Amino acid sequence: MEDEEANRFSARAARYARVGANAGGVAARIAGARLLGGGGASGSNAAALAQALGGLKGPVMKAAQMMASVPGLLPPDYAEELQKLQSGAPPMGAAFVKRRMQAELGADWLSRFAAFDPHPAAAASLGQVHRATAKDGAALACKLQYPDMTSAVEADLRQLEIVFALHRRLNPVIDTREMTKEIGDRVREELDYRREAKHAALYRDILANVEEVRVPGVRPELSTGRLLTMEWLEGGKLLGFRQAGESSRNRISEAMFKAWWIPFSRFGVIHGDAHLGNYTVFGAAKDKEARGINLLDYGCIRIFTSKFVGGVVDLYEGLLHKDFARTVHAYETWGFRGLTKDLAETLNIWARFIYAPLLDDRVRSVADGVAPAKYGRKEAFTFHQALKKEGPVLVPREFVFMDRAAIGLGSAFLHLDARLNFFQLFHETMGKFSAAALSERQTGALAKAGLPAPV
Numbered sequence: 040m041e042d043e044e045a046n047r048f049s050a051r052a053a054r055y056a057r058v059g060a061n062a063g064g065v066a067a068r069i070a071g072a073r074l075l076g077g078g079g080a081s082g083s084n085a086a087a088l089a090q091a092l093g094g095l096k097g098p099v100m101k102a103a104q105m106m107a108s109v110p111g112l113l114p115p116d117y118a119e120e121l122q123k124l125q126s127g128a129p130p131m132g133a134a135f136v137k138r139r140m141q142a143e144l145g146a147d148w149l150s151r152f153a154a155f156d157p158h159p160a161a162a163a164s165l166g167q168v169h170r171a172t173a174k175d176g177a178a179l180a181c182k183l184q185y186p187d188m189t190s191a192v193e194a195d196l197r198q199l200e201i202v203f204a205l206h207r208r209l210n211p212v213i214d215t216r217e218m219t220k221e222i223g224d225r226v227r228e229e230l231d232y233r234r235e236a237k238h239a240a241l242y243r244d245i246l247a248n249v250e251e252v253r254v255p256g257v258r259p260e261l262s263t264g265r266l267l268t269m270e271w272l273e274g275g276k277l278l279g280f281r282q283a284g285e286s287s288r289n290r291i292s293e294a295m296f297k298a299w300w301i302p303f304s305r306f307g308v309i310h311g312d313a314h315l316g317n318y319t320v321f322g323a324a325k326d327k328e329a330r331g332i333n334l335l336d337y338g339c340i341r342i343f344t345s346k347f348v349g350g351v352v353d354l355y356e357g358l359l360h361k362d363f364a365r366t367v368h369a370y371e372t373w374g375f376r377g378l379t380k381d382l383a384e385t386l387n388i389w390a391r392f393i394y395a396p397l398l399d400d401r402v403r404s405v406a407d408g409v410a411p412a413k414y415g416r417k418e419a420f421t422f423h424q425a426l427k428k429e430g431p432v433l434v435p436r437e438f439v440f441m442d443r444a445a446i447g448l449g450s451a452f453l454h455l456d457a458r459l460n461f462f463q464l465f466h467e468t469m470g471k472f473s474a475a476a477l478s479e480r481q482t483g484a485l486a487k488a489g490l491p492a493p494v
Contacts, residue, residue: 130167131185133157139183143266151261155181163336165192165229170271178271179258182232189230196223212423212430217374221436225311229338232267234490238337239269241488242310245302251294251331253321272333274319280329281454287329291320292457293464294332299448300468306481307348307493311440312339313447315454341440342493345474345481346372351441352472355465358387358394366390374435382432385425392418393445396452396461403461405452414453415446 131139136157140148149155152171159167166184173179185191199222203215228234236257243254253272261268280291295318302308310317314336322330350372357365367383375386391398392415396405406414426432452459485492 130159130162131183136169136183139186140181140266143183143263144261152179165338166265171268173258173261178273179261180255180269180271181261182267182269184230184232184265192226192230196226199223212426212432214431214433216433217436218434218439221439225339225341225440231264232262233264235267235338235340236262237488237490238340241308241340241484241490242302242334242337244484244487245306245308246298246334249294249297249301251290252298253331253333255333255335272319272321272335274321274333277315277318277320277332277451278454280320281456283329285458287322288455289457289459291329291332292452292455292459295448295451296459296461296464297468298332298334299444300465303343303348303351304469304472305477306484307343307345307477308481309341309343309440309444310334310337310339311341311444312336313444313451315451318451339440341437341444342481342485342490343437343441344493345477347437348477349472349474352469354390355394355397358391359398363387373437376433379429382429385422385429386432388418388422388425393442393449396449397465398462400462401460402458404456404458405449405461411453 134157136159137149140155144151151174153174153176154172156170158169160170160180161168163182165188166182169181169183171179171181200219203219207215236259239254239257243256246252246254255269255272258268258270277291280287299310299313302310317334317336319333319335320329320331321333322328350369353365353372354369356362357367357369363383366387367378370378370383370386378386395407396403399407482492
């Protein structure tokens with residue numbers, strides 16, 4: 040059995056090498072046809088790239104999804120294919136899981152549970168989740184990291200740097216150097232399950248009084264740097280509620296809105312992986328009557344300074360009141376440099392698209408009459424064409440996860456066909472912004488969770 044597991048992970052390492060070669064071959068075809076950066080994007084090449092990267096089932100695939108969320112970074116065909124990728128990995132066998140659990144909790148690990156299922160209940164990007172029962176009878180979720188993930192992540196990040204370097208040569212209107220650093224830092228943080236436990240504690244504290252959102256409690260005595268044990272929260276898959284009644288779909292969407300905007304607007308924190316699999320729905324499953332959401336997976340959390348959050352508010356207010364100078368100030372606060380009037384106007388093309396539902400004081404859907412498959416395509420194309428004239432632009436690192444999360448959240452609202460007054464929700468959630476008040480709240484919450492302050 041041990042040899043079998045060793046062979047399994049040797050095969051995984053070999054696949055990483057093979058996928059790297061496959062992705063390189065596709066990239067060469069793309070470069071030869073000058074596809075990256077627009078102009079004659081081929082659906083077959085896009086599908087081939089998605090298939091090649093999908094074989095990694097890990098960090099590079101996460102990065103591919105992030106690339107797909109940045110406007111104008113990839114042609115629409117590529118962005119659409121890469122957004123379809125889902126995280127996964129070959130499961131660890133039961134015997135190997137037992138040895139991994141022993142390595143994390145000691146030889147008597149099994150006696151610390153009332154029950155433990157060695158077969159995975161779900162796959163995460165860097166590990167797999169097992170059901171267990173605590174001594175006190177509570178249902179538990181044990182997330183166990185795959186072996187050798189640190190070296191796999193570093194190998195992936197080196198490949199990512201090559202991909203981004205190629206992209207800068209082919210599509211110089213967007214400078215991705217800061218993006219590469221940001222993705223690297225966040226993915227490395229995801230390897231540290233002790234940090235993720237602190238993130239979960241932070242969110243449990245922040246959202247304690249929001250009854251529509253449930254955050255699992257952590258069992259620190261059953262957790263390590265590569266094993267995270269939390270409460271198991273029962274719930275149905277979010278996409279299983281696509282055909283539910285409008286009231287349920289709106290309730291789910293409103294809960295997701297609060298789960299994202301309350302931490303950000305009041306504490307400067309975002310859940311940077313708004314993947315649909317990171318939410319489940321609790322309520323009456325039989326008739327799909329939703330009461331709220333379970334918010335899962337706290338590996339990808341981004342903590343911002345109050346200054347950055349102030350920039351978000353400035354951009355919103357600038358767009359709402361057509362105050363161009365305030366939008367420029369917002370971009371400069373975020374770290375955009377060398378802005379001309381025309382370049383700032385170009386950035387506003389995408390900003391108006393992202394903020395559109397929040398600027399409109401009425402009940403509406405996110406797409407507001409645009410077919411979901413076409414939603415955002417026109418704006419992304421217009422944005423990219425304008426950048427060709429006014430760029431290049433260096434994308435600040437803080438922008439990466441903010442944009443990715445906002446697009447992920449909007450995608451969920453599209454899937455659920457939610458109809459809400461997003462303007463009203465935003466103003467209720469944001470309240471009257473004060474950088475000093477946010478800093479004070481953030482300092483206390485981070486200290487309580489044992490997390491460092493943002494730099």
